[in-house]
Each structure stands twice: as C-alpha cells, then as structure tokens.
Amino acid sequence: MADGPLDQPRTAGYEADPAEVRRVLLLYSGGLDTSVMLKWIQDSYDAEVVCLTVNLGQPGEDYAVIEDKAKRLGALECHVVDAREQFARDFVVPAIKANALYGGGYPLFTALGRPLIAQLAVDYARRSGCDTIAHGCTGKGNDQVRIEATVATLAPELKTIAPVRSWQMGREEEIAYAREHGIPVKGGTEVTPYSIDDNLWGRSSEGRWIEDLGHAPEDDVFQLVTRPEEAPDEPETVTVDFEAGVPVGLNGERLELVELLERAAEIGCRHGIGIVDHIEDRIVGLKVRDIYEAPAAAILLTAHAELEKLVGTIHQNQFKPSLDQKWAYLVYAGLWWEPLRADLDAYMDAVNVQVTGTIGLRLYKGNVRVATRSSPNAVYDADLASFAESGGLFSQTASPGFIELWSLQSRMAYRIRNRGKDGGG
Numbered sequence: 303m304a305d306g307p308l309d310q311p312r313t314a315g316y317e318a319d320p321a322e323v324r325r326v327l328l329l330y331s332g333g334l335d336t337s338v339m340l341k342w343i344q345d346s347y348d349a350e351v352v353c354l355t356v357n358l359g360q361p362g363e364d365y366a367v368i369e370d371k372a373k374r375l376g377a378l379e380c381h382v383v384d385a386r387e388q389f390a391r392d393f394v395v396p397a398i399k400a401n402a403l404y405g406g407g408y409p410l411f412t413a414l415g416r417p418l419i420a421q422l423a424v425d426y427a428r429r430s431g432c433d434t435i436a437h438g439c440t441g442k443g444n445d446q447v448r449i450e451a452t453v454a455t456l457a458p459e460l461k462t463i464a465p466v467r468s469w470q471m472g473r474e475e476e477i478a479y480a481r482e483h484g485i486p487v488k489g490g491t492e493v494t495p496y497s498i499d500d501n502l503w504g505r506s507s508e509g510r511w512i513e514d515l516g517h518a519p520e521d522d523v524f525q526l527v528t529r530p531e532e533a534p535d536e537p538e539t540v541t542v543d544f545e546a547g548v549p550v551g552l553n554g555e556r557l558e559l560v561e562l563l564e565r566a567a568e569i570g571c572r573h574g575i576g577i578v579d580h581i582e583d584r585i586v587g588l589k590v591r592d593i594y595e596a597p598a599a600a601i602l603l604t605a606h607a608e609l610e611k612l613v614g615t616i617h618q619n620q621f622k623p624s625l626d627q628k629w630a631y632l633v634y635a636g637l638w639w640e641p642l643r644a645d646l647d648a649y650m651d652a653v654n655v656q657v658t659g660t661i662g663l664r665l666y667k668g669n670v671r672v673a674t675r676s677s678p679n680a681v682y683d684a685d686l687a688s689f690a691e692s693g694g695l696f697s698q699t700a701s702p703g704f705i706e707l708w709s710l711q712s713r714m715a716y717r718i719r720n721r722g723k724d725g726g727g
C-alpha cells in the first residue's frame with residue numbers, strides 16, 4: 303500500500319474514509335494552514351469544500367477579506383457567523399460563575415470557544431449537505447480533542463479529517479504549496495509566526511522562543527495588552543456590577559454582555575492587566591508553555607470571585623473551589639458535553655443567585671487589586687460587635703463556652719500524645 307497522507311490507517315470510527323468524502327465543511331480562519339487545506343482537500347479528495355468562519359470577537363479580523371479569499375480558492379460557499387453573543391452568554395458567563403481558571407491561571411478562552419465552533423460546524427455541515435468536517439488543529443494540542451469530541455458527540459453521522467495531522471508538510475512545504483497554487487501568503491516567510499488563538503475572553507501565543515523555558519518573554523508577543531512598564535503612571539478604578547453572578551455594568555453604566563466584555567478588555571489592556579506566563583499540563587500528556595493575554599477575564603473573574611466570597615457562607619466558600627476546579631478541568635479537557643458539567647452548572651447557578659452587588663478594582667501597571675465591595679446579600683454586618691446591635695445574633699460573652707467545645711478534641715489528642723512527657727497528662 304502506498305503511504306500517502308490519505309492512506310494512513312484510521313484509528314477512530316469517526317475518521318473519514320477518503321473514498322467516501324464528497325463534501326467537506328472546513329473550519330476556515332483565512333490563515334496559511336486552512337487556506338492550503340482548502341485547496342488540498344479539493345485536490346486530494348476530489349471533494350467540494352464549504353467554508354465556515356466563526357467570529358468569537360477576535361480583534362482585527364476582516365471577515366469580508368476572509369470570505370473573498372475562500373471563494374477565490376474554490377469554496378462552494380463561505381459562511382461567516384457572528385457568534386459573539388452566544389459565546390458570551392452560553393460559554394463565558396458559566397465560566398465566570400465557576401471562577402474558571404485551569405492550572406491556576408488559564409481562563410480557558412480557547413477551550414470555551416472550541417465546542418461552540420464545532421457545534422456551529424455541525425449545524426452548517428448538515429445545512430450544506432456535507433459528510434465530513436475538516437479542521438486545522440495539529441496532533442499535539444487540546445484543540446483537536448475538543449473539536450473532534452464535539453463532532454462525534456453531536457453528529458455521529460459526520461466524519462472528520464485533520465489534514466495538518468496527516469499531510470506531512472512543514473511550514474516551508476506549505477508555503478511552497480501555497481505559491482504553486484496561487485494562495486496568497488502574507489507576512490515574511492523567514493520567521494515562523496507564533497501560534498495564536500484569540501477571542502473576546504483572551505488570546506494565547508505559543509511556539510518559537512516560548513518553548514524555551516529559560517527565555518523571558520519578548521516584547522513582540524504582546525499584541526493586545528500594554529506592557530505593564532509602559533502602562534499609565536496613574537491607577538484607574540473600575541467598578542463591576544453583577545446580578546446573580548452575571549456582569550451587567552461597568553463604572554455604573556449598564557451594558558450588554560458583549561460590549562461589557564469588550565470594554566473590560568479595553569480598560570485592562572490599557573493598564574497591562576491579564577498577562578499570564580503559564581506552564582500547562584495538556585490532556586495529550588505534554589507540558590507546554592503558553593503566554594496568555596486575558597484582560598477582560600482578569601478583571602471580571604477577580605471581581606466575581608470576590609463578590610461570591612462576600613455573599614457565601616464559610617462552608618460554601620470552602621466547598622465551591624473544588625467544584626470550580628472540576629468544571630475547569632472538564633472544559634479544558636474537551637468534555638463540554640459531559641453531563642457532569644451541566645450538573646455542576648446547576649450548582650453554580652444555585653450559588654450565584656446571591657451574587658449580586660458591586661466590586662471596585664484598582665488597576666495599576668499590571669496589577670488588579672480589590673478596593674471596594676458592596677452587596678445587599680453580603681453575609682456581613684459591621685454592627686455585629688455587640689449583642690444588642692446584632693439583634694441577638696452574636697454574643698461575645700458566649701465565646702469562652704464555644705472555645706472550650708471547639709478545642710475539645712484537639713486538647714484531648716494533645717494530652718494523649720504527650721503522656722508521660724513534661725507537662726503531659
């Protein structure tokens with residue numbers, strides 16, 4: 303058997319049999335990989351290609367240009383979908399309610415975007431009569447898992463192909479292929495670009511020197527957030543209003559969700575907020591270093607967590623982080639459709655019913671610090687110091703009795719462990 307990319311053995315049931323690929327829905331970004339793919343699929347599979355480009359709020363995209371490029375490269379149709387609102391409402395808001403950070407620092411913007419992109423791919427594939435979905439993920443990352451798991455879950459009748467995983471072309475070969483097939487290649491060809499993924503919740507950069515753990519971040523990686531040392535010398539205060547865990551206003555102004563997220567990002571960018579240099583445990587085994595810029599997440603997650611703590615009891619506040627962590631891991635690991643995630647959401651929603659109020663943050667040269675807090679549901683009373691003023695809820699004279707019982711087991715255990723020693727029982 304020849305060993306061309308199409309002859310590679312198929313491992314999973316959802317992988318397409320090349321002989322059966324007739325019409326492919328390609329997740330198209332307009333970049334080099336997916337543009338080469340658009341031509342390559344038509345040639346290698348003798349198949350038609352329908353393109354889908356999803357707008358999740360990635361800054362600086364010109365969707366008319368992308369659509370035009372797809373058409374010129376032979377796409378049968380090119381759909382551009384503005385999914386920002388759905389992304390914000392159905393993916394970012396649950397993440398805020400779950401204080402979602404993976405590995406202590408990654409606000410999951412890419413991980414949240416993939417299931418939505420793949421869900422839209424399924425919708426448009428069905429509408430356009432496609433039998434196969436193609437994406438541009440490599441075999442090294444989490445994104446292939448998130449996309450293929452979604453397709454296999456939602457549409458068992460559809461197959462997938464991942465050309466970058468199988469076509470055995472490096473960047474040089476891709477550029478040569480592009481030249482040969484009249485695919486415009488933008489930018490210089492000497493320096494490999496960073497691998498970027500972004501949306502309105504954040505932006506990640508991987509590759510090049512970032513893979514060298516001894517290499518401190520170079521300035522050119524920060525295309526979104528102002529470097530903290532160049533941020534204004536004056537701090538800025540921003541207040542965030544929440545209703546039932548959902549951010550609804552900034553600096554006292556009520557805003558629609560997408561606009562609120564975009565404005566929070568803008569303010570954060572100005573002050574160098576949300577830079578994360580992260581070593582990540584990938585689900586595919588590798589450890590990878592990513593540089594993240596997530597200004598909106600840094601502001602809104604900080605404010606939300608603080609407000610939630612103010613309205614929650616000590617017991618809720620000790621318990622919820624373990625569920626938050628489980629939620630973040632499921633989403634990171636590509637299991638958005640796992641029922642446990644929905645079960646956890648029910649808990650997150652229940653807790654967040656109380657999360658109404660306002661948090662004031664001070665932003666200054668890369669730092670976010672909570673400055674003010676207020677909530678009608680705060681489990682807090684500045685007058686609790688005296689029995690009379692607290693309406694009988696708190697009595698300082700009851701403290702010694704409490705302390706005697708609270709410390710009982712510890713005191714007994716201490717005695718037992720110190721039997722026979724000086725001062726022991």
Ligand code: ARG
Pocket residue numbers: 410412413443444445497498499506508582592
């Ligand atoms: N490491 C992050 C994740 O696994 C970001 C991935 C970014 N994707 C990309 N194709 N550059 O979610």
